[in-house]
Amino acid sequence: MNTEQVISYIKENNIQKVKFAFADIDGILRGKVISTKKFIDGLQDGYGFCDVVFGWDSNDVTYDHVELTGWHSGYPDKQCYIDVATMRNVPWENNIPFFLADYTGPNGDALPACPRSLLKQIVKQCSAMGYHAEFAQEFEWFNFKETPQSLQQKGFANMEPLSPGMFGYSTLRTSQNSAFYYDLFNLLTQFNIPVEGIHTETGPGVYEAAITHSETLDAADKAVLFKTAVKEIAYQHGLTATFMAKWNQNLPGCSGHIHQSLWTSDQTDNLFYDSNDASKMSELHKQYLAGQLYCMPHLLPMYAPTINSYKRLVEGAWAPTTITWGVDNRTTALRVINTSKAYTRLETRIPGSDTNPYLAIAAALASGLYGIKNKMKLDVAPTVGNGYQNKANGSLHANLYDAATAMQNSAIAKELFGEGFVQHFTQTRLWEHRQYAKSVSDWELKRYFESI
Template identity: 30%
Template sequence: MAKKRAHQNKASHTPRGAASIEEARAFVDKRNIEEIECVVPNQAGVARGKVMPAEKFFGGPTMSLPGAIFYQTIAGDYPHEVLDKDAPADGDLVLEPDFSTIALVPWANDPTAQIIHEAFYRDGRPVEHAPRQLLKRVIELYHRRGLQPIVAPEIEFYLVKKNLDPDYPLEPPIGRSGRAEIGRQAYSIAAVNEFDDLFELIYDYSEAQGLEIDTLIHEEGAGQMEINLRHGDPLDLADQVFLFKRTIREAALKHDMYATFMAKPIAHQPGSAMHIHMSVTDIESGRNVFSDKDGKPTDEFFSFLAGLQTHLPAAMSMLAPYVNSYRRLTRYSVAPINVAWGYDNRTTGLRIPPSDPSGRRVENRVPSSDANPYLAIAASLACGLLGLEAGLKPSDPVVGSAYSLDYDLPRGILEAAAALEESEALTGLFGDSFVRTYTAVKRAEFETFMEVISPWEREFLLLNV
């Protein structure tokens, strides 16, 4: 673990990003880059784009892709009722590189760089339903108030044996001891050490990309891990989560196993979350607006918290985007079922971690690790902002267990999608185009899910009904 900490300290000094096309060209020339992956995150947070020779890229760095990339479901289908209405010709969008995101692709066979791109219409307007553009819009709303949101994501995932048959349940992988985990090994150093070589590779890949890991721990489930990122700008942290997911999957494949960010990949094991820690600073002074000069929580802190309580249920489809996501959110399953809040209370959807006044923050424990990081962070910050703007007041904090309280989150993706459509506050903030597109994608994914007959149905209905 000492070596891993050394890697972490080095990573913060690794160059990542460029301020201009000239600096990006110097980045590429210095590293003898041959190819560039031009990527854009779609609604699922999946990388879409093109790979092109470096010389061709710098000969004309603007590229195009069909607008349908933002209408595609996780199964590769398209909800034609919205595609036919909003983009009947499926014309090209202009994808422009954000040179601040340029980084190496350390697992590539040939020297390769990657650059995250922004989506625009040909008349220069940003694509309203593009996830990265949506997050930028929410951040800009804070900036107009002289505020800067700060976030720190925590991403949980499972390591599992390779599984080529989707009907076969997932199993924990074999570690260096030659045995798979049987019981839960929360916070076990020995359980992490079972996969030392894999985590060394993850740290090496992260260092090569300039990604900053804060801590690595073993979580509750068998083969379940968590990586925490350092706090910072929301767009940069969303980019890092986007890249980390690719990184962890690639490192796992090098060790003949899968890394999965499914919310509930294994029955009777805890689900995987993407907890998001949030605070807000005053741009001019740099002060955390959640604490006053005496170190006490401010009205802004409580209003931000109340905004999350009020609006998170309507934003649920952005935090728990798939049918599988709702398998995680069940009572007494180490996951929240409501938006109660409490001081250092991990049973609530909203936890206030212990901290000094400058570090006062809210931890949103609702999002699952399968969520698109751009959308999960945008939704969380948007709900808090709505609370700030309206001066909302939160409920009383929960002192005991919140698992015994009522559900106040949607129980399924269709209910969650309907709640987003019915929320005038969130639709007004995100725009009609995003809400219409996103909910159509979610409904199309549900219809695909309904085409599959589950083992439960065969087990209990086949001979009994």
Template identity: 30%
Template sequence: MTIDELTEWFDRHHVDIIRTHATSLDGPGIGKYLHRDKFLSSLPRGHAVTDMALTMDITGTPHMTSWHHQREANLGDIYLRPDIATLVSDGTDKQLGHCICDFTNDKGEALELCPRSTLKKMVSMVEDQGYGIKTAFELEFFLFKESFEEVKRGKYKRLSPISAGGHPGIYNLRNSYLVSPYMVEVIKRLEWKGIAWEAWNDEAGLSQLELNLTPTDPVSAADNVVRAKQILYEVAVDMEMSITFMPKPSISFGSGMHIHHSLHHKDSKEPAFFDDKDANNRSKLMVKWMSGILKTMPGAVSYLCPSANSFRRFKQYAAVPMTVTWGEENKSTALRTISQSKGLARIEHRVGASDLNPYLGMSVILAGGLAGLKNDFELPQEFTQLAWGLKTSDLDLPTSLSLAAKNLKQDRFLKDIMGETTVEYWAKTREAEWLAFHTEGADALSESISAWEYERYFEQV
């Protein structure tokens, strides 16, 4: 859009203020509220933010033990370049518009550490191989009757589920009914912003919900996740309730972010994972792609489970994959393949925690797939039983921030594809998170969720 077209768009939608939106590496939304004149005058480079907007931890503290050559040596500015294709009006606040942005330097060049630009790079590499990608995210979260203020005042104890009086149990319609007023408002705001959704339902934990977003290209899908999470948060605040994407807010059920994806031939749009000449309908491409995702999975866990709390999900028989395994229609393995129908052929990656940065989570999955295409990895045998309680340790996924970071640092395939400095930087930030977890007040040996984790993650992830 030209400046004139944008001005006309603002007039037509009565938008005077634009909220820019990006994510820091750790995932929280970052942006400013701009007067439309400022928004327009800042184009195409976008408005300035401090270097630390991209490189700070979940608490807003700058990363102090990781350096990257694109960081500003003296706390200078970087920029948020608007992606005009993502401009939408708010619907609830009539004056407000929203625009997703990429982090750039003063020349307008994408920064290597920018999560959205990392994903764009991965998508482009897949496209160079002749394939397009469709992605869908599943969002799991907990909703509580108390406002955030009440939650904090009560020190995160004795939180009241919306479905109190109901029973934990997935798809429970009585529980769902109690949550309906909240979700009706969420859906209204999603649709205002053009975020397509497929379904929502009561999940296994009491007051735990799942929202399924419609498959689309990976960057739009990740944009939709960050916007949907913000909407889910804002509706909770407006209704004086609280919501958390903390993966393990109690020792009971945890929340994941399962990621579905499939490849199609760029030109013909035909599904590339499906081959009806194969006994199991799996194309050679799918086998190679999956072999790469599995080969790089121990390192990828670092991106998929970014917090200390993410790793509390890893319990045997707790519906969370514990091993580098795959299986057809197997929800206990890390990868679940769905291969029986051409239209639905896809891979569901089930390792991710609900607090992952969707741009980075999707990036590391695509990087794994690309590694499979570039190398001749052997696909492990399909797992046809429940993949829990196994004696072998060869297949174990890393179960701590430190082990996952160690695996990532050793993964030459992910470094080769995502960029060595980008991967090294991320691994160091996870080591800093590990250090903070152990030394700032959490009790690592306790099964209970620590006050430190609630204070750090409950509202921010």
């Protein structure tokens, strides 16, 4: 619906309040419920929101060394703007109207730290090049028979999973928890997040879902909302869902793979497909893939944004460690899927479920377009067999500090996303590293407390 239609809907249905939110640098939704009067009054000029939402971390601790905001600026309001095209009703909250917002103003100016605004800029570049991009993100996550209160009381130890054992693709385990399982499918669909399928993965209480592909920004919106929606639906069942990349060293990690393809502007022809090529890949597809391979070490924190991300990116854990690609190869960083023209696409396998979808998708699209703009040759041979052993083109950074430092100093990153975003984002990642570096872990206590 457009603005006029939304206002008419609000008035005709005597709606008294609406809910809106935007994603912060970590992909966490920050928002509020406002009266419909305030909602209508702010549709043109925006809504003031304290910019500390881009000046603190996932635990609401304020960053240091960021220029955008801080004690030095007094944490003023910045204007965010609701995108009325994102309207949907929240079925588990009495169908309250819900909207997504970002920090792109009417004149096109954007706050450098706003992830959705950043992706909108990349999508605009894609359209200007004559392409329509289709994206979808899939997620794995663990579910626990815990509440926020019980997790705090237990100190996040001895947590009870939704179901025991390693039961990938199990119909028994989903039948055992059918009320939650079918609520996920049905309520997500009602919330305008259509999923292609949901099933158990290997691990106690772990599920996987693939979101139906759509236009880039819409796909990112759905991915961001999916994570919060799953958590809120889980709460309705007395459960807690986690999208950590690796919550337990003895269990598989949780992926957030990104699927993508480029089409003609009228969406009639998949430009990644060429029936005459041995791998069914067009030259455009090869250039796009080459761009992702080239930019990968420069943009890794956008795919792997937390300390925990790198606990998943280890050999033999169904997550990549090398700068590689292959056809239908799940050990490489990039997997080409070419089963048919309609479904030919590229899967970026680095992201875990802890990603900020706006940033991960922006990294994938921007680096792919970089390869096309520069007519890059795909001179890296496809990996056949074990991608972990193929280090010919280099390996991914093994920790957040190295990845963030590389991005901070990267001319490529600044060319793709601008100095303002790169400075802010990498400083937030280095802050994350410093918080981790000064913490004392359970591993240290168990190893050193008595014996050292």
